[in-house]
Amino acid sequence: MNKRYIPENSKEIKRDDLTAVAYTYESLNGALYALAYSGRRNKPDFHYRFENEEKRSNAVAKYFQRIEANAQYKQEHKKRQKELQSEFLNKIKVGSIFSTCWGYDQTNIEWYQITQIKGCAVRLRQIAAKVENSETKPMKGMFIGEELKRIIRSTGIRIDNVVTAHLSDGKPKYYSSCGR
Numbered sequence: 001m002n003k004r005y006i007p008e009n010s011k012e013i014k015r016d017d018l019t020a021v022a023y024t025y026e027s028l029n030g031a032l033y034a035l036a037y038s039g040r041r042n043k044p045d046f047h048y049r050f051e052n053e054e055k056r057s058n059a060v061a062k063y064f065q066r067i068e069a070n071a072q073y074k075q076e077h078k079k080r081q082k083e084l085q086s087e088f089l090n091k092i093k094v095g096s097i098f099s100t101c102w103g104y105d106q107t108n109i110e111w112y113q114i115t116q117i118k119g120c121a122v123r124l125r126q127i128a129a130k131v132e133n134s135e136t137k138p139m140k141g142m143f144i145g146e147e148l149k150r151i152i153r154s155t156g157i158r159i160d161n162v163v164t165a166h167l168s169d170g171k172p173k174y175y176s177s178c179g180r
Helices: 053-091
Strands: 011-014 020-026 032-038 046-050 097-102 108-118 121-132 135-143 148-151 164-167
Touching: 020 053, 032 053, 046 053, 097 135, 108 135
Parallel strands: none
Antiparallel strands: 011 020, 020 032, 032 046, 097 108, 097 164, 108 121, 121 135, 121 148
């Protein structure tokens, strides 16, 4: 595994509240350099040569400001996602109907019903659908699939890597198939 490059005789610049570090150093010919790493990465976020000490100091200060702003954004985003998840959990109950919509050159609709809620985890099962013309409507309580255990996201339930189920009002939805 590669290790971080830390120049000899470099000065480490670090802030305790951030997971980033910068190193400033001078080459043998007197050129001023700085390089910085964030997180646990071994590849530097930057490694530049500077005209003078002021420009190097400003670049390092701006780097830490960007890292701090990014950390703050991530924290706020995580908090907002938790709030959305909580709001969404308040909207659902055992028996709630969810639908998926997916497909390439066709529109596939699948219906799911919540069978159990425990914290932010739910158990749900696929249910049968009544098909008329180009519409499909859920048949509540008529289970056709195995029970799945999933985690509630901020706006839906991830069924697999591609498909997310969203809360439905149970009204018919349009579908199409290639075999028509």
